[in-house]
Amino acid sequence: MKNMQAAVRFIAAILLLGLLSGAAQAKKLNVITATTDMAALTQEVGGDKVNVEPLARGYQDPHFVEAKPSFILKLHGADLLVAVGRELEIGWLPPLITQSRNAKVQPGGPGYLDASQNAKILDMPTGQITRAMGDVHPQGNPHFWLDPGNGRRIAQAVQAKLTELDKADAAYFSQRYADFDRRLTEAEKRWQALMAPYKGLKVVSYHRSWPNFADAFGLDVIGYVEPKPGIPPSPAHTLELEQQMKAQNVKIVLVEPYFDLKTPNAIGRDTGAEILVMPPSVGGVKEVTDYFQLFDYDLNLLVSAIKKTGAR
Ligand SMILES: [Zn+2]
Numbered sequence: 001m002k003n004m005q006a007a008v009r010f011i012a013a014i015l016l017l018g019l020l021s022g023a024a025q026a027k028k029l030n031v032i033t034a035t036t037d038m039a040a041l042t043q044e045v046g047g048d049k050v051n052v053e054p055l056a057r058g059y060q061d062p063h064f065v066e067a068k069p070s071f072i073l074k075l076h077g078a079d080l081l082v083a084v085g086r087e088l089e090i091g092w093l094p095p096l097i098t099q100s101r102n103a104k105v106q107p108g109g110p111g112y113l114d115a116s117q118n119a120k121i122l123d124m125p126t127g128q129i130t131r132a133m134g135d136v137h138p139q140g141n142p143h144f145w146l147d148p149g150n151g152r153r154i155a156q157a158v159q160a161k162l163t164e165l166d167k168a169d170a171a172y173f174s175q176r177y178a179d180f181d182r183r184l185t186e187a188e189k190r191w192q193a194l195m196a197p198y199k200g201l202k203v204v205s206y207h208r209s210w211p212n213f214a215d216a217f218g219l220d221v222i223g224y225v226e227p228k229p230g231i232p233p234s235p236a237h238t239l240e241l242e243q244q245m246k247a248q249n250v251k252i253v254l255v256e257p258y259f260d261l262k263t264p265n266a267i268g269r270d271t272g273a274e275i276l277v278m279p280p281s282v283g284g285v286k287e288v289t290d291y292f293q294l295f296d297y298d299l300n301l302l303v304s305a306i307k308k309t310g311a312r
Helices: 002-026 036-049 069-076 093-099 148-165 167-198 211-217 235-247 262-271 291-309
Strands: 029-033 050-054 080-083 112-114 202-205 220-224 252-255 274-277
Touching (some): 029 036, 036 050, 036 080, 036 167, 069 093, 080 148, 148 167, 148 211, 167 291, 211 220, 220 235, 235 262
Parallel strands (some): 029 050, 080 112, 202 252, 252 274
16 A cells, blocks of 8 residues: 555656656747748757747758748747848748738737848848849848858847747846857957958859858959849850959859859859859758858858969
8 A cells, every 4th residue: 555655656756747847848939930040040049948940941042942831830839930031031931921820920029030130231222122123132132141240140139039038038048149159259260360361352153142241251242143133144144244254363153052053164164263052051061050160161162162273
């Protein structure tokens, strides 16, 4: 009988522990992010108080992501949605948000964060904007996370939003942000030293993904394989670009992993330039699993190509 009571108490204790750990798990905020970069930055600040999952994969073109039904379910259960903003995701995310029927994550809702709000935005358009211009960047350049300074600003916005949603963990998020900021400052010194010999280096890129990256590391992007953002290459534009590259001795073409290499390779043959497939996002190649690795990987790739081509 005594053994029986002990066994019952033991089982009750196990059940209670299970309930408690279940409660602790339930306390984690469910965060869905539009892209892997926003997931990486949210994870830096949120630590083990958040479950973070990106919708787009790092090797996909973030303008044109195939909307899966599972995305709606993920958004339905989210406490927070972190979007890149500046209309990067306008082609796929808004209908998913509507269909999620989750009031929290609707734009303007308490669980919606537009990561571009405090970021340094380049390529701000002037004058009348029309879709006829074929431009997928009507509200300034949406690839702004490629400047570490903007990574810091995004992390800060994430910290403020997580604190708003989970006040009890305010000190935790604040400490995580401070630690991220410190590590980023260290890394920036390393990256700036690596790129210091190549200030003003002229490059070409396929899409207009790199203005913030170029701004941060002193590159000069003189032209694009796309005639306009989102518009495929045309023979006339390619010819003009090749002439500019030859005139300015441009030896490097950056290509995002999701574009066809046919035109870039032709440009490489005609001009002798190195075609460099460079991921603009965490997860663009499998070894890049966090925000720091993205810059480590890309900058090392770039420096190798500079050395190989003798480009200056
Ligand atoms: Zn773009």
